[in-house]
Amino acid sequence: MTTKQIQWFPGHMFKSLREIKERTKLMDLVIVLLDARLPLSSMNPKLMEIIHHKPMILLFNKMDLADDKVMNTFLKHYQQQGFYTLKIDAATGRNVSKIRPLAEQILKEKLDREKNKGLKPRALRTMILGIPNVGKSTLINQLSKSSATKTANTPGVTKSQQWIKLGQDFELLDTPGVLWPKFEDPKVGFHLAITGAIRDKILPEEEVVYYALNYLQTHYPERIKKRYDIDQEDSLETMLDKIGKLRGCLLKGGDLDYERIYHIVLADIRNKQLGGLSFDRFEDVSV
Numbered sequence: 001m002t003t004k005q006i007q008w009f010p011g012h013m014f015k016s017l018r019e020i021k022e023r024t025k026l027m028d029l030v031i032v033l034l035d036a037r038l039p040l041s042s043m044n045p046k047l048m049e050i051i052h053h054k055p056m057i058l059l060f061n062k063m064d065l066a067d068d069k070v071m072n073t074f075l076k077h078y079q080q081q082g083f084y085t086l087k088i089d090a091a092t093g094r095n096v097s098k099i100r101p102l103a104e105q106i107l108k109e110k111l112d113r114e115k116n117k118g119l120k121p122r123a124l125r126t127m128i129l130g131i132p133n134v135g136k137s138t139l140i141n142q143l144s145k146s147s148a149t150k151t152a153n154t155p156g157v158t159k160s161q162q163w164i165k166l167g168q169d170f171e172l173l174d175t176p177g178v179l180w181p182k183f184e185d186p187k188v189g190f191h192l193a194i195t196g197a198i199r200d201k202i203l204p205e206e207e208v209v210y211y212a213l214n215y216l217q218t219h220y221p222e223r224i225k226k227r228y229d230i231d232q233e234d235s236l237e238t239m240l241d242k243i244g245k246l247r248g249c250l251l252k253g254g255d256l257d258y259e260r261i262y263h264i265v266l267a268d269i270r271n272k273q274l275g276g277l278s279f280d281r282f283e284d285v286s287v
């Protein structure tokens with residue numbers, strides 16, 4: 001990826017990692033929210049380095065938009081690595097009710113130990129971490145909907161931070177930890193752009209759509225055949241031509257309106273018109 005393409009990479013990433021490191025010290029458990037369609041691209045390896053010692057749940061959000069088969073392979077892989085995982089749809093609330101019991105199960109030993117030492121029972125604390133647009137606010141809303149009111153500001157933490165009570169003994173920090181993904185691999189940038197995790201126009205739209213069409217042609221040939229009548233041997237030009245003609249994307253003189261074609265392809269992908277799709281593949285796992 002060229003310097004120009006990554007200019008938008010925010011300089012405050014290191015600051016937020018430092019802040020997250022500080023805040024996680026207060027937590028009994030952290031919830032890492034990943035995009036189920038791109039569990040590798042939406043995972044920040046630096047984050048994993050600073051929180052690897054913490055009890056943790058990996059949540060695969062937007063399960064409704066992912067390719068089940070690929071998503072399940074990733075889930076199995078992380079479970080085999082010893083991670084606790086859940087796939088959820090924060091938008092509808094699917095599986096969200098399983099989060100707290102899982103957290104309690106993970107922390108049971110710690111709690112029992114504290115009890116045996118004669119320590120007073122206390123509320124367990126957790127926070128949600130993830131890249132922008134992965135669904136952190138949606139999940140926090142779901143979790144607070146199903147539970148109770150906010151507690152008052154707690155002494156010792158910043159005034160603006162509040163804890164949401166989840167049931168009797170569980171508290172969630174209402175400010176999620178936002179961090180940026182890692183872009184050294186250009187694929188990551190494309191995957192984030194295709195799924196709308198980063199704003200359109202940050203990467204050149206035509207490059208994003210070319211990448212997407214090539215990817216679909218390789219991994220989901222039958223889906224793009226059905227929707228756009230694209231064949232596996234079609235060139236990029238032919239693909240754009242077919243989509244443009246099929247969807248009436250023509251300018252006054254009869255030329256193809258490429259801008260409209262790009263928008264149609266991206267909207268179809270994001271609105272599930274091509275079915276559940278995954279953009280990270282298991283072959284790309286390096287651990």
Ligand code: G4P
Pocket residue numbers: 061062063064065088089090091092130131132133134135136137138139
């Ligand atoms: P963030 O706090 O991590 O930045 O993300 P946020 O909750 O704002 O969610 C980003 C977008 O993802 C929102 O859509 C939200 O509705 C959507 N979203 C979150 N979880 C899920 C999920 O499990 N499935 C699906 N399909 N979508 C999910 P938006 O277009 O920005 O807003 P809106 O359409 O909800 O108004």
